[in-house]
Structure formats: structure tokens, C-alpha cells
Amino acid sequence: MSLRTWARLLYVLLAVLLIAGLVVVPVVASATSNNKKSSGKVSTVRVYLIAIGDSGKSGRSVGCGDSLVAVKREIAPTTAPLTAAIRLTLANHQRTYGQSGLYNALYQSRLQLKRATVIKGTATIKLTGRLTLGGVCDTPRVRAQLRQAALQFPTVHRVFVTVNGISLAGALSSK
Numbered sequence: 001m002s003l004r005t006w007a008r009l010l011y012v013l014l015a016v017l018l019i020a021g022l023v024v025v026p027v028v029a030s031a032t033s034n035n036k037k038s039s040g041k042v043s044t045v046r047v048y049l050i051a052i053g054d055s056g057k058s059g060r061s062v063g064c065g066d067s068l069v070a071v072k073r074e075i076a077p078t079t080a081p082l083t084a085a086i087r088l089t090l091a092n093h094q095r096t097y098g099q100s101g102l103y104n105a106l107y108q109s110r111l112q113l114k115r116a117t118v119i120k121g122t123a124t125i126k127l128t129g130r131l132t133l134g135g136v137c138d139t140p141r142v143r144a145q146l147r148q149a150a151l152q153f154p155t156v157h158r159v160f161v162t163v164n165g166i167s168l169a170g171a172l173s174s175k
Helices: 003-030 081-091 138-151 168-173
Strands: 042-051 060-062 066-078 110-119 122-130 158-163
Touching: 042 081, 042 138, 060 138, 066 081, 066 138, 081 110, 081 122, 081 138, 122 138, 138 158, 138 168, 158 168
Parallel strands: 122 158
Antiparallel strands: 042 066, 060 066, 110 122
8 A cells, every 4th residue: 555545544544533532522421420521621510608597407507507508500611620619609799699599608709719729639729809708607608618619629638718818717807
């Protein structure tokens, strides 16, 4: 066989593999469990909101007799789901989430994510902007919303959050 024939054969083979890959990969990926595409990308994350006065019935007990409740949100497939989860958490400026009645303790804040990293099980989340609380009960609510947004991922065991270079604990205590 000539070199030209081999090149054509290789070209046809690559085209067939590419077409097969476009047809087969999405079907396999949609059947993959725990929201991971075959490429390792995540397409859903959870944001955490507060069921006020729920006393831990709907989720983990936090705040002043409240519950921390997970809400699953779809995202564009990404290999950086922590970044997506934190951005979604900070982007919601509504007091309550839709018709659910779940409270967002961060709704008055105007925070932006500067950087989110995970190194050796520790998520470091650096925020900038203005942190505004609606009362003393919002302190544990904000802490829980941000921490759990990171702890939902199996590679995260500890969470360290800063706001304008100050630890979250320090930023919350100054409010």
C-alpha cells in the first residue's frame, strides 16, 4: 500500500472514531453516577440554605434552632465544582430561595470569589467584598452555608475562608 492510501485509511478511521465518540460518550456519561461525566467533570453541585426555626428536622442543625438544607443546582460541566458552588452561593441576592421559603443568610452581602483551592484536603476560599449580616443568628448560618458548600466534595476535609484577607471567624465577629 502506498503512503497516500495509508493516510486516507487513517483519516477515515479517525473520522469514524470521532463520530462514534460523539454518539457513545454522552450516552455513557449521562448514565454515570454521582454527577460526574466520563471526563471527570461535575454537572451539579449543592448550595446550602437555611430552614429557619426547623430545629434540625430538614438538615443539620445550625444557627438559632435552624436547619442547613442542601439544594441541588445544575451547572455547566466543570472540573472546578468548588468554584462553581461558591459562586452560586454568593450570586444569590434574594432573601428566600424561590417558593421554598429557605433563607439565604448571604443575601445582603456583596462578596466575590477571588480564589478557591483544595490542597491536601483543605479547601481555601478567598472572598473579597462586603459581608453584611441580618442579625446575630446569621453568623452561624453564613459560616455553615460557606463551609458546607466546600465540604460536599469528597476531597475536602477542612475549610478555611477569608474575607478581604481576614479569616471568616474574624470577619463575622466584627459584624
